Amino acid sequence: xxxxxxxxxxxxxxxxxxxxxxxxxxxxxxGQFVIVRAFKNGERIPLTPVMWxxxxxxxxxxxxxxxxxxxxxxxxxxxxxxILNIAGPLGNxxxxxxxxxxxAIGAYTGIVEVFPIAKxxxxxxxxxxxxxxxxxxxxxxxDELEKVVGRHMVEPVPIDPNLDFPANMKNVTKRLTxxxxxxxxxxxxxxxxxxxxxxxxxxxxxxxxxFGLPMSVDLHPIMVDGxxxxxxxxxxxxxxxxxxxVDGPEFDAYQVNWDELIARSGYYTDLEMRAMxxxxx
Ligand code: FES
Numbered sequence: 041x042x043x044x045x046x047x048x049x050x051x052x053x054x055x056x057x058x059x060x061x062x063x064x065x066x067x068x069x070x071g072q073f074v075i076v077r078a079f080k081n082g083e084r085i086p087l088t089p090v091m092w093x094x095x096x097x098x099x100x101x102x103x104x105x106x107x108x109x110x111x112x113x114x115x116x117x118x119x120x121x122x123i124l125n126i127a128g129p130l131g132n133x134x135x136x137x138x139x140x141x142x143x144a145i146g147a148y149t150g151i152v153e154v155f156p157i158a159k160x161x162x163x164x165x166x167x168x169x170x171x172x173x174x175x176x177x178x179x180x181x182x183d184e185l186e187k188v189v190g191r192h193m194v195e196p197v198p199i200d201p202n203l204d205f206p207a208n209m210k211n212v213t214k215r216l217t218x219x220x221x222x223x224x225x226x227x228x229x230x231x232x233x234x235x236x237x238x239x240x241x242x243x244x245x246x247x248x249x250x251f252g253l254p255m256s257v258d259l260h261p262i263m264v265d266g267x268x269x270x271x272x273x274x275x276x277x278x279x280x281x282x283x284x285x286v287d288g289p290e291f292d293a294y295q296v297n298w299d300e301l302i303a304r305s306g307y308y309t310d311l312e313m314r315a316m317x318x319x320x321x
Pocket of ligand 1: 262263264265266267268269270271272273274283284285286
């Protein structure tokens with residue numbers, strides 16, 4: 041069992057959990073993830089350790105409330121409660137190399153996953169700029185990133201109450217692509233890295249491609265077991281079938297079959313929404 045040592049809401053729909061998980065804290069490397077099963081008979085959700093301490097045996101997970109399980113976690117779990125199980129660390133660590141000048145982008149809570157990688161790249165001697173584009177009340181890790189990377193930029197997008205959610209999300213995509221274009225026009229980067237919704241990753245990739253820069257992405261297809269057995273996280277990369285959980289999660293953006301991935305990612309959106317609404321009744 042994994043005791044919750046700290047729990048607090050750090051931004052709209054974003055909850056910080058500091059959890060006692062010594063086996064994860066001892067082994068995890070930037071870029072890896074864990075699969076959390078919070079409740080008996082509950083679903084398994086992939087989450088990324090943001091910070092960890094191997095001596096004290098804890099990890100921090102920042103969980104975005106987007107479905108029934110994450111909502112149950114936010115509403116039902118308290119400090120001192122225990123999480124049923126945490127499997128991992130899983131997936132491959134991010135490549136730790138001297139790339140030079142890096143632009144690491146987190147759309148929405150993608151910045152949570154960018155954090156440990158960007159920090160490690162900066163410590164290795166890279167010059168890392170992080171960029172977080174998200175809705176204004178959802179900004180997280182601003183102070184923390186300012187301390188660990190060369191430069192951290194936040195582009196908060198106000199939520200327009202007159203627009204529906206998809207229209208508001210389009211505003212984020214617009215700001216994201218405009219900002220990336222503006223930065224690439226002004227500065228020379230050696231690598232662009234991005235974590236965020238698949239549609240936004242593709243939109244940013246289209247901009248980066250125009251500048252001919254290398255780009256890598258952490259992909260988030262639907263995952264179940266996280267160990268290469270179920271096939272749920274299948275993606276086509278370089279014309280070959282890969283499993284994001286064991287072959288990734290990081291891939292070369294130029295090799296990803298984006299249209300297939302976007303189509304597959306939408307399979308369960310309605311079900312997820314319905315499950316969340318059922319829970320709220
Ligand atoms: Fe099952 Fe990757 S999550 S194969």
